[in-house]
Amino acid sequence: MLLIEDLQVKLGNKKILKHLDLEILPGETHILFGPNGSGKTSLLMTIMGYPQYKVTGGKITFKGEDITHMTIDDRARLGIGMSYQRPPSIQGLKTRRIIEACSRDGVDVDALAKQMNFTDFLDRDINVGFSGGEIKRSELLQLMAQDADLALFDEPESGVDLENISLIGNTINALLQRDSGEQPCSAARQCEPAGPCKAVKSCEPTKSSKGETPFKTAGQPGMTRTKIGLIITHTGFILDYVTADKGLVLYNGVIAGKGHPAEIFKQIRKVGYKECARCAA
Amino acid sequence: MRSLDDRAHEAKDKKAAIGPDVDLDAYSLESPTHVDVKNLNLMPEADKEKMAFAGLDISEKERSGTYIQKDAFAIHSGSYQDGLEIIPIRKALKEMDWIQEYYWKLASVDTDKYTAQARLDLQNGYVIRALPGKKITLPAQACLYLDKEGFNQNVHNIIIAEEDSELHIISGCASASHVTRGLHVGISEFYVKKNAKLSFSMIHHWAEDVVVRPRSVGIVEKGGLFLSNYISMKPVKSVQSYPTIYLVGKGAVARSYSLLVGSPGSELDVGGRIYLRAKDTRAEIVSRAITNGGNIISRGDIVAEVPGVRGHLECHGLILNGGVMHAIPELKGMVDGVELSHEAAVGKIAQEEILYLMSRGLTEEEATATIVRGFLSVDIPDLPAPLKAEIDRAVDLSQKEVM
Ligand SMILES: Nc1ncnc2c1ncn2[C@@H]1O[C@H](COP(=O)(O)OP(=O)(O)OP(=O)(O)O)[C@@H](O)[C@H]1O
Ligand SMILES: [Mg+2]
Numbered sequence: 001m002l003l004i005e006d007l008q009v010k011l012g013n014k015k016i017l018k019h020l021d022l023e024i025l026p027g028e029t030h031i032l033f034g035p036n037g038s039g040k041t042s043l044l045m046t047i048m049g050y051p052q053y054k055v056t057g058g059k060i061t062f063k064g065e066d067i068t069h070m071t072i073d074d075r076a077r078l079g080i081g082m083s084y085q086r087p088p089s090i091q092g093l094k095t096r097r098i099i100e101a102c103s104r105d106g107v108d109v110d111a112l113a114k115q116m117n118f119t120d121f122l123d124r125d126i127n128v129g130f131s132g133g134e135i136k137r138s139e140l141l142q143l144m145a146q147d148a149d150l151a152l153f154d155e156p157e158s159g160v161d162l163e164n165i166s167l168i169g170n171t172i173n174a175l176l177q178r179d180s181g182e183q184p185c186s187a188a189r190q191c192e193p194a195g196p197c198k199a200v201k202s203c204e205p206t207k208s209s210k211g212e213t214p215f216k217t218a219g220q221p222g223m224t225r226t227k228i229g230l231i232i233t234h235t236g237f238i239l240d241y242v243t244a245d246k247g248l249v250l251y252n253g254v255i256a257g258k259g260h261p262a263e264i265f266k267q268i269r270k271v272g273y274k275e276c277a278r279c280a281a
Numbered sequence: 282m283r284s285l286d287d288r289a290h291e292a293k294d295k296k297a298a299i300g301p302d303v304d305l306d307a308y309s310l311e312s313p314t315h316v317d318v319k320n321l322n323l324m325p326e327a328d329k330e331k332m333a334f335a336g337l338d339i340s341e342k343e344r345s346g347t348y349i350q351k352d353a354f355a356i357h358s359g360s361y362q363d364g365l366e367i368i369p370i371r372k373a374l375k376e377m378d379w380i381q382e383y384y385w386k387l388a389s390v391d392t393d394k395y396t397a398q399a400r401l402d403l404q405n406g407y408v409i410r411a412l413p414g415k416k417i418t419l420p421a422q423a424c425l426y427l428d429k430e431g432f433n434q435n436v437h438n439i440i441i442a443e444e445d446s447e448l449h450i451i452s453g454c455a456s457a458s459h460v461t462r463g464l465h466v467g468i469s470e471f472y473v474k475k476n477a478k479l480s481f482s483m484i485h486h487w488a489e490d491v492v493v494r495p496r497s498v499g500i501v502e503k504g505g506l507f508l509s510n511y512i513s514m515k516p517v518k519s520v521q522s523y524p525t526i527y528l529v530g531k532g533a534v535a536r537s538y539s540l541l542v543g544s545p546g547s548e549l550d551v552g553g554r555i556y557l558r559a560k561d562t563r564a565e566i567v568s569r570a571i572t573n574g575g576n577i578i579s580r581g582d583i584v585a586e587v588p589g590v591r592g593h594l595e596c597h598g599l600i601l602n603g604g605v606m607h608a609i610p611e612l613k614g615m616v617d618g619v620e621l622s623h624e625a626a627v628g629k630i631a632q633e634e635i636l637y638l639m640s641r642g643l644t645e646e647e648a649t650a651t652i653v654r655g656f657l658s659v660d661i662p663d664l665p666a667p668l669k670a671e672i673d674r675a676v677d678l679s680q681k682e683v684m
Contacts, residue, residue: 051636072640073639073642088631097655101647102641142641
C-alpha cells in the first residue's frame with residue numbers, strides 16, 4: 001500500500017505540494033489529473049525519491065515502511081518504478097544495457113523488446129534521438145524489466161501514435177496485473193474506440209473493514225492482484241485501455257478532487273480543472 | 282650534409298617542445314638478456330597476464346602475426362599469413378636494403394632528446410608490412426614489454442601498408458608487475474600507400490612511475506585510410522605524445538580516437554595533429570578523457586592547406602574526482618574553401634543521469650560506473666570486430682581496476 005500523509009514539498013524556493021494526502025491500496029490504480037505546472041510530475045518524483053524535491057513536512061509510507069527519506073535506489077529496490085515524461089539521454093549507454101540493469105533476476109531482453117516493438121532500438125544509446133513515442137516505449141520496457149510493485153507513469157500516452165497507444169495501454173495493464181480475464185472495473189468496455197466514454201459503472205473496490213483487501217484478478221483463480229499504479233494523463237486516452245479505480249485532481253498543491261476516473265475526466269472537459277476540483281471534492 | 286648521427290648527437294640534450302622534461306641519466310640502458318620464446322604459452326603467467334591487459338592474444342587464434350619485445354630483446358616475431366611481414370627492425374636494418382627508404386624518413390632524429398637517443402641507442406622494434414594488394418583482415422599484434430626496473434627502453438617501429446593492401450595492428454605496451462619505474466621511448470613511422478587501409482590500435486598498460494615518450498609520424502597517400510586509436514587508462518607517471526599525420530594524396534583520410542584516464546599522480550599530455558595537404562582529404566580527431574585526480578592535457582590540431590578539405594575535432598572531458606582537464610583544440614585553415622569544426626566540452630557527470638539509473642535500482646557507484654563506461658564507448662567506424670572487442674575488453678578491465 002502507498003500512503004501519503006500531509007505531504008509538503010518544495011522545489012527550490014517554491015512550495016509545490018501543500019498538505020497532500022493520498023492512499024492507494026494494493027491492487028489499485030489511480031489516475032492523476034491536473035493542469036500544467038500543478039505539480040503532478042513533482043509528486044511522482046517525490047515518491048520516487050528525487051533529492052531536489054525537498055520534503056518539508058509529512059510522510060510517505062510504502063509496504064509499511066516509512067520511505068520519506070529513503071534514497072532513490074533503495075526505493076527502486078523496494079519496488080517503486082517510474083516511467084518518465086522526459087528522461088535524460090546518456091551517450092554511449094546502450095538501451096540493452098539499461099534494460100538488463102533494471103532487472104535484478106535477469107530478464108530476456110530480446111523477448112521483452114519484441115513485445116514492445118523495440119528490437120531495433122536495443123543497440124542505440126538510451127534516449128539519444130528517440131522520438132517522443134519511442135521514449136514512452138523504452139520507459140515501459142524498463143519498467144517491465146524492473147517489475148515494479150508501485151509503478152508511476154508520467155503521461156505514458158502523450159505523443160504516442162494511434163497504433164502504438166493500444167500497445168502502451170496493454171503493457172500498462174500487464175504491468176499492473178490487469179490483463180487477465182475480466183476486469184473488476186468495466187469503464188473501458190463502455191468506451192467507443194474513438195469516442196468519449198458514455199455511461200460508467202462505479203468501481204470502488206470491495207474493501208474489508210480495514211480497507212486492506214486487494215482485488216482478486218478474475219481469470220486467474222486464486223491470484224491476487226497487488227501491483228499499484230499511479231498514472232498521469234492529460235488526454236484521457238489511457239482510460240480507454242486501463243480500467244483504473246480512482247481519479248484524482250491535483251490543484252493548488254493538494255488532491256482537490258476524487259472520483260471515478262472517466263467521470264472526472266468528463267467533468268474536466270466540461271467545466272475545467274478548477275471547477276472540477278471543487279465539485280468532485 | 283651532416284649525418285643523422287651527427288644531428289642526433291647535437292640534439293642529445295634538447296628538451297621536448299611540450300611536456301615535463303625527463304632526466305635520461307636517471308634510467309639504465311643496460312638490458313638483461315632475454316631469450317627467444319617459441320611457444321607464447323610457456324611465458325611466465327605474470328607476463329602473460331600483463332600482456333593480455335595490453336591486448337595481446339597469447340593463443341594467437343585471432344591474430345595474423347605477433348611481435349614481442351622484452352626490454353631490449355625481440356623474443357618472438359612471426360607472421361602466419363601470406364603477404365604479411367613482421368621483422369625485428371635490427372634484423373631488417375642488417376638484411377633488407379629497402380628499409381632505408383623508410384627508416385628516419387618521416388620522424389626527425391633531432392626533434393628532441395628522445396628521438397636523438399632512439400637513434401643513438403636503438404635497441405629494437407618492429408617492422409610490420411602488408412604487401413601490395415594483400416588484405417590482412419586478422420589483426421597483427423605487437424607487445425613492448427618493460428621487465429627491468431628503471432630500464433630505458435628505446436624502440437623504433439616502421440609500419441607499411443603497401444598499395445591496395447589492408448592491415449590492422451594492435452600494439453600493446455605494458456610493464457611487469459614488479460616494475461614501478463621505467464622510461465619508454467618509441468619512434469613510429471607509418472606509411473599508408475595508395476588506396477591502402479591501416480588501422481593501428483595502441484593500448485598502454487604501464488605502472489605508476491613509468492614515463493612514456495612516443496614520437497610518431499604518418500603519411501597517407503591517395504585514397505588511403507589511416508585509423509589510429511590510443512587507449513591509456515592505467516596509472517602512469519607521464520605520457521607526452523603528439524603524433525603527426527600528413528595527408529598528401531587526393532581523398533586520403535585519417536581518423537584518430539583516444540580514450541584516456543588520468544589517475545592521481547598521472548600526467549597525460551596527449552593529442553594529434555593532422556595536415557590536410559591534398560584535395561578531398563578528411564581528418565577527424567576524437568578524444569574522451571576522464572580525470573580521476575590526474576592531470577590531462579588533450580590536444581588536437583587540424584591544419585588545412587588546400588581548398589576542398591574537411592576536418593573535425595571532438596574533445597570531451599569528464600572530471601570525476603578532482604584533477605585538471607585541459608582541452609586544447611586547434612584549427613588552422615590556410616586557404617579558402619576549407620571546412621573545419623570542433624566541439625570541446627569539459628564537465629562532470631550530470632546528476633540527472635545518475636539519478637535516472639539509481640531509480641532503476643543501481644547504486645550511486647554502479648550508476649556512475651555505467652555512465653563512465655558509456656562515455657568511453659565511442660563507435661569507431663572501419664575497425665574490424667575482433668579489434669572492437671579487444672578495445673572494449675581493455676576498457677572494461679581497466680575501468681574495473683581504476684575506478
Ligand atoms: N527548479 C525549479 N525551481 C522552481 N520551480 C520549478 C523548478 N522546476 C520546476 N518548477 C515548477 O514547479 C511546478 C510544478 O512542475 P511539475 O513538472 O510538477 O508540473 P506538472 O503538473 O507535471 O505539469 P505538466 O502537466 O506540464 O507536466 C511548475 O510550475 C514548474 O515550473
Ligand atoms: Mg509533468
